[in-house]
Amino acid sequence: MNNKQGFVVNCALGALFLGVSLSVSADGDPESGQQLSMKGDGSGAPCMACHGPNGEGNAAGAFPYIAGMNEQYLYRQLKAYQTSDRNNAVMSMNIDNFSDQQLQDIAAYYASLDKPTSTAESANSGLIKQGERLVNVGDWDNYIPPCSTCHGPNNRGVDENFPGIAGQHSSYIKQQINAWKSGNRKTDKVQLMEAVAKRLSDEQIEAVSAYLASIPAAE
Numbered sequence: 517m518n519n520k521q522g523f524v525v526n527c528a529l530g531a532l533f534l535g536v537s538l539s540v541s542a543d544g545d546p547e548s549g550q551q552l553s554m555k556g557d558g559s560g561a562p563c564m565a566c567h568g569p570n571g572e573g574n575a576a577g578a579f580p581y582i583a584g585m586n587e588q589y590l591y592r593q594l595k596a597y598q599t600s601d602r603n604n605a606v607m608s609m610n611i612d613n614f615s616d617q618q619l620q621d622i623a624a625y626y627a628s629l630d631k632p633t634s635t636a637e638s639a640n641s642g643l644i645k646q647g648e649r650l651v652n653v654g655d656w657d658n659y660i661p662p663c664s665t666c667h668g669p670n671n672r673g674v675d676e677n678f679p680g681i682a683g684q685h686s687s688y689i690k691q692q693i694n695a696w697k698s699g700n701r702k703t704d705k706v707q708l709m710e711a712v713a714k715r716l717s718d719e720q721i722e723a724v725s726a727y728l729a730s731i732p733a734a735e
């Protein structure tokens with residue numbers, strides 16, 4: 517088996533492992549979550565101050581859209597800021613006082629909202645073309661599989677393990693890929709994203725972020 521085949525097999529095994537190991541059932545109360553999202557955790561700001569009144573996020577601040585994402589995925593990410601598997605000074609301080617049940621409720625609330633339909637960003641068309649190719653075809657010379665093999669049809673996500681990345685703000689996508697590269701994000705138990713991130717050049721990161729931000733998050 518050559519390196520390239522080895523990497524593909526590893527990805528497939530990793531995906532299988534994630535699917536089996538990370539399925540936890542949760543039981544959040546969206547109404548309580550909505551209250552908590554407006555009040556904040558006592559020391560931080562209300563969620564909407566950064567993520568917007570409908571969870572649509574904000575490109576200028578690299579605040580991701582969080583509306584309509586999978587409930588378990590959201591819960592796991594919120595927990596990761598508490599345990600420092602994700603390190604971000606702007607975000608972590610807003611949730612550090614919430615209990616597990618409160619995080620679960622907040623996750624249920626944002627999961628119940630519709631994904632934003634109008635976040636699409638524009639960018640240089642050459643960059644978008646380059647990004648489109650990387651996202652849908654990959655760059656096999658550098659062992660980069662198409663993002664869509666894991667992130668699903670139209671990159672809109674599959675279950676609680678593979679988040680939708682279509683229509684996400686480019687500033688935030690860039691920040692995440694760089695967080696994996698630098699070790700600031702370790703949420704990915706089997707390192708699927710770390711492996712991808714480390715193979716992407718700065719130019720490729722610009723390109724995939726520009727393309728993904730230009731396509732709709734949902735129908």
Ligand code: HEC
Pocket residue numbers: 552553556557560561562563564565566567577578579580581582590593594602603604606607610611622679691692695
């Ligand atoms: C002061 C601004 C700010 C506030 C207030 C804030 N956030 Fe965030 N949030 C951010 C930033 C910046 C990021 C991206 C951080 C990073 O790079 O990991 C983020 C990331 C997230 C993510 C990760 C999304 C993903 O796709 O993985 C979730 C979930 C989230 N925030 C939920 C919340 C909730 C719930 C609240 C309210 C309790 C909240 N945030 C309050 C700025 C904020």
Ligand code: HEC
Pocket residue numbers: 527531580650651660661662663664665666667677678679680681688689692693703704705708709712724725
């Ligand atoms: C082998 C599978 C795989 C491939 C290929 C892959 N990803 Fe991922 N990606 C993941 C997993 C798994 C996660 C969730 C990590 C976690 O649990 O925090 C993720 C998360 C992300 C996130 C964070 C989303 C959020 O809301 O915080 C971004 C951004 C991302 N991937 C971008 C990309 C891009 C761009 C590509 C293509 C260049 C790509 N991914 C290819 C598996 C993959």
